[in-house]
Amino acid sequence: GQQVMQIPQYQHVQEGEDFTTYCNSSTTLSNIQWYKQRPGGHPVFLIQLVKSGEVKKQKRLTFQFGEAKKNSSLHITATQTTDVGTYFCAGRNGGYQKVTFGTGTKLQVIP
Amino acid sequence: GAGVSQSPSNKVTEKGKDVELRCDPISGHTALYWYRQSLGQGLEFLIYFQGNSAPDKSGLPSDRFSAERTGGSVSTLTIQRTQQEDSAVYLCASSLALIGTGSTYEQYFGPGTRLTVT
Numbered sequence: 001g002q003q004v005m006q007i008p009q010y011q012h013v014q015e016g017e018d019f020t021t022y023c024n025s026s027t028t029l030s031n032i033q034w035y036k037q038r039p040g041g042h043p044v045f046l047i048q049l050v051k052s053g054e055v056k057k058q059k060r061l062t063f064q065f066g067e068a069k070k071n072s073s074l075h076i077t078a079t080q081t082t083d084v085g086t087y088f089c090a091g092r093n094g095g096y097q098k099v100t101f102g103t104g105t106k107l108q109v110i111p
Numbered sequence: 112g113a114g115v116s117q118s119p120s121n122k123v124t125e126k127g128k129d130v131e132l133r134c135d136p137i138s139g140h141t142a143l144y145w146y147r148q149s150l151g152q153g154l155e156f157l158i159y160f161q162g163n164s165a166p167d168k169s170g171l172p173s174d175r176f177s178a179e180r181t182g183g184s185v186s187t188l189t190i191q192r193t194q195q196e197d198s199a200v201y202l203c204a205s206s207l208a209l210i211g212t213g214s215t216y217e218q219y220f221g222p223g224t225r226l227t228v229t
Binding site: 001044099 | 144146153167169202215218219220222223
């Protein structure tokens, strides 16, 4: 079945440093979504990428979808303590709505 | 309602007992999902509903787990003869799902039910 892996599993950064998480799928994806889960909270949708090579920005967050539509990345510039949480990618590969969630990257920001 | 709601928020049960978890999706969302999340772990897919039918039950860990959805709205996840390894947070999510458009819609998650099996 489809597998979606994320690296790294954990990342500790000093506040102000940049952070990147990578998402890799075993199969070609029709689209990819990113979610953020704050400690003790539930996942919240951030963005969706659909086109090959697509890049989208949300303030300090930059999302990329690979040319082959099998990988994606999330880059945060100048991290802040509010960025703390676990970031999940979720890819769709099929004729219906189900997406497969990645393994997640837990970000800790040290003030 | 304004968002996805789940009940109970916490459930402590003894090993061997049955439990029923409830999810109220956002009105109008035809797609509904159940996930399980163990402490500090990722999201484990359990089951997906499109309307009242479940085209994908592949994630249910054993035949002790079942789920149903009625009226295209409320869903219940039932775990029979609970085991300690069932302890986790059970998350429900809903989304729009316009069949045939090829579009994928964002999932809105509920706050989860924390299940503890003693």
